[in-house]
Amino acid sequence: MSNEDLRTAADTVLSRLVGDPTGRTRLREDQWHAIEALVAHRRRALVVQRTGWGKSAVYFVATALLRERGSGPTVIVSPLLALMRNQVEAASRAGIHARTINSSNTEEWDTVRAEVASGTVDVLLVSPERLNNPDFRDQVLPELSATTGLLVVDEAHCISDWGHDFRPDYRRLRTMLADLRPGVPVLATTATANARVTADVAEQLGTGGNSDALVLRGPLDRESLSLGVLRLPDAAHRLAWLAEHLRELPGSGIIYTLTVAAAEEVTAFLRQCGHTVASYTGKTENADRQQAEDDLLANRVKALVATSALGMGFDKPDLGFVVHFGSPSSPIAYYQQVGRAGRGVDHAEVLLLPGPEDEAIWKYFASVAFPPEEQVRRTLDALARADRPLSLPALEPLVELRRSRLETMLKVLDVDGAVHRVKGGWVTTGEPWTYDAERYDWVTRQREAEQRAMRAYASTDECRMEFLRRQLDDEEAAPCGRCDNCTGRARSAAVSESALGTARGELGRAGVDVEPRKMWPTGLPAVGIDLKGRIPAQEQAASGKALGRLSDIGWGNRLRPLLAPQSADGPVPDDVVRAVVGVLADWAKGPGGWASGDPGGRPRPVGVVTMASHTRPRLIQSLGAHIAEVGRLPLLGGILYAEDIAAGVEYTEDAAAGIEYEGGTVDDTVGTDPGDVGSSGWPGQANAPALRPKAMRIPRSNSAQRLKALEGALVLPPSLSTAVEQASGPVLLVDDYTETGWTLAIAARVLRRAGAGEVLPLVLAVQS
Known part of the structure; x- marks a missing residue:
């Protein structure tokens, strides 16, 4: 097939994907370059583009074209359930049969495996945690690696511990990459990576030293977003402001909080004031999460009051606003979250309401970083002394670490080759391991620098979008002309005494x-x-x-x-x-x-x-x-x-x-x-x-x-x-x-x- 015919076929798939019956929808040039690299030349590509650019269109169109040419299924490693559900629905519009294996559909795993084996699945979405599940790793992954036609790593900044959402499970992709057949294309995508993260991800995916790799990095401006910051004296003023001004915000949107407790409090207060809102946190049951997502997608609620559990992957093109009730610790994470808004509308409001409690919350999350070397060595010694694999409940009493922190540490050690997960628990490999104190200290300093940058964002009198773009090393950063500083139109901080009194009473x-x-x-x-x-x-x-x-x-x-x-x-x-x-x-x-x-x-x-x-x-x-x-x-x-x-x-x-x-x-x-x-x-x-x-x-x-x-x-x-x-x-x-x-x-x-x-x-x- 000629390059021209391939382009025509790609545009046809895109039209199906976006639901255009006329077939006139066309790929942008940079999208086409990525698809061409994957399909025609079977290259590896890293795409760093803003939210709403159309990264999912690249891998779905590439999947359809590769499948037509006899390639095996596309495997998409995706971090969040909300993203998986969106992707399955989007794929079906293009005639692509997508299935998923994750913690919420265990009852379907056997059926999905059978469909993959029979060749009827075009796209398999898996969470990074699946990659080191012993059954999946030993029984499913080898066959999958041997038949994969395209490997996609979505939200690839998670690979890098320089990024804002590092997940050690993602690093296991290096093993899968090594097992892929020669010539299998690989696509990594992210919207939030500065130059350091981009380089780290490229290296981890094996694209850094590959002269044939394609890196597509575009400008990160979001023309539809109007950014603003509103400083209010205390939590009661912030609650009262939300209660009185929420209806003024366009369409439906997301109100982010830093903690589960805050999400529940804000939700309860706004409901008390007559607003239709729902809570969405890490403690929300899966069925309730699904219902909350559906209600927001259908505009049955004005807002989801959410923690970062909703952060990546939620796809609602007409999301009209994002409000942060409390400041995230990283401008990169903030850009990721506000990028949910305004993807399919001309104008969306983004507002930050910083609070006095923000710094304390940042300190807490910083305190659960990688453990000191003494605790790591104690864990390795406990595994070495054991005559059998140790499960987390069995290992936990032997070391001074909580289970969640212990599990994260073991995942890092697994990636480093010091331990291995098997049926029944964890074992030591006996391989030498070095505590990389310099790297961990550097990551800590990077986090501290991000916190300083977030404080500066809240107080700057310069363009806010330009500030965020510079934090992401966007060389084309320039004043946006839309934010509160560019326009000189800041939102009023006024709230009525009655609303303030109600908020104070509730708090x-x-x-x-x-x-x-x-x-x-x-x-x-x-x-x-x-x-x-x-x-x-x-x-x-x-x-x-x-x-x-x-x-x-x-x-x-x-x-x-x-x-x-x-x-x-x-x-x-x-x-x-x-x-x-x-x-x-x-x-x-x-x-x-x-x-x-x-x-x-x-x-x-x-x-x-x-x-x-x-x-x-x-x-x-x-x-x-x-x-x-x-x-x-x-x-x-x-x-x-x-x-x-x-x-x-x-x-x-x-x-x-x-x-x-x-x-x-x-x-x-x-x-x-x-x-x-x-x-x-x-x-x-x-x-x-x-x-x-x-x-x-x-x-x-x-x-x-x-x-x-x-x-x-x-x-x-x-x-x-x-x-x-x-x-x-x-x-x-x-x-x-x-x-x-x-x-x-x-x-x-x-x-x-x-x-x-x-x-x-x-x-x-x-x-x-």
Whole structure:
């Protein structure tokens, strides 16, 4: 077929893809160049083009043309379910049969495999995580690699840890690339890659050293987007502004938040104000996600209030606006998200509403980066000592890492060749491995530079689109003439007093349930603790209450500074006391409460017990005293660390001020307790100066390691033990913060064994 005939055939497929019955739709020249390279010359190509440029058209048209020439199916590695669903629907319009294998359709996997084997599937979409699933990797991938006609890596910036959404699973593509037959074309696409990321991705895909590779990098301006920033005094003003101005924004759109809690709060408030919105987060059930996507696509909702779970791949050409309720930490990630808007309309609004909580949230996400070398070596040693593969639940108790962080670390080690995933878990390869501290430190510095750039974006008086394009190394960056700075037309920050009052009332509403631990974590025998299964009912804590979540935009914004690692210990503030008293009153009067009149309700608490703390003893002691005074309850005493009792420490407010620390006393400086015993603050404290109590250290890691440290560590002094036994009824257990609930669980167990009827936890904050 001549080049001219190939171009005509490609345009015909494109017309089917976009639903043009006239057949007059034509590829742009740069799209055609990519397709020509893939189909006519079987080359490898890296395409870095703005969102809406038509990258999916390139691989669908190329697929149709290659299939007509007898090539095998196209394999698309795609990161998100929303993207997969969009791609399957788009492919069908062009007469392309697309199927997917991902975590949401396990019941279809056997059918899909059979269809692939029979040759009826034109496109197979897989998540990067599938590439190292033992069954898929060992049974499906070899045959797939041998028959693949085109390999597509969508959102290819995920390959690079210089990018904003690094995923170690993507790096396994190097293995698949090595197994491809000679002459199989490869296409990598992304809309968000600066020069450094582009070079890294090209190298990882084997295109960097290939002189025959094609790199198509276009200008990143989005002519339909009008960017703006609106600084408002606090979260209540931002909520009120949204409530009053959401209907003014064009069409339907997305409101991004930084945390799940914020998404839920914004959704609830906007619904209360009469807006049709839906929440979309990592905790949203798959069926609910599907419904939310469908509702937005059909304009049945004004907006999805979403976390980055919706970030890449959601395809709605007429999306009219994107609002960020809080600032992402990276201008590259921000460009990716705002690029969802205005793909098929002439005008779309993009607005950033930065908040005071943004920096704390950035610090938290930065704190869960690649673990220190000591923890990595400990993990490798544990695998080396094992006589069988270790699953994540089996490995977790042996190392001081939470399961999610442990899994990510193992994926990186797998890519580096140090470990291997097999049926039943993970094994060490015995290959030498070097901790690349220089690279990890460099990545950290890059992240910090991105944060500085995002602060600069919010405050710049220059063109905002030009600013973003320069962050992506767009050499053609120039003033857009559309943003608030270019036009001089910034949105009004005015909100009515009634809307502001409603928002403040909603954010000021206190009270969050604290669910008790009911099952011991798996793997405790591996760390020497003979506990497993269900925690006996007579040793469990009851459901408790917290003033708020640290990730809230309401009480979270008040509690984060109070509980931050650098905050000084001191008496609980009056406004916090009043709010806690309100939570207690609502708790007492609520269903099953001791003042509810419910015949099945619990008895009234008979006293207050405070939790041991080496970092915030004054705060907890004063909180317990206030609760006892207002509730007219006896302050029975405080749970202590066993080491403190052995050292003769009297746990009173005055004595607590003199507890010795490594590096000073609590009067000299304030450190951070690495667990949720007695304090933590926003969990971005991993980078804070360490100041540990000499007597106690609770690991900020997985449940088994926490319990290993807690077992036998929390005890009742004789006076408290006697008081609890004599009171013989429910007690309120007061602490400042809980992250995992295990400290409360162990403390409750100790109190129940001493004779407490029930243990009702009451804390200032929970993390979730």
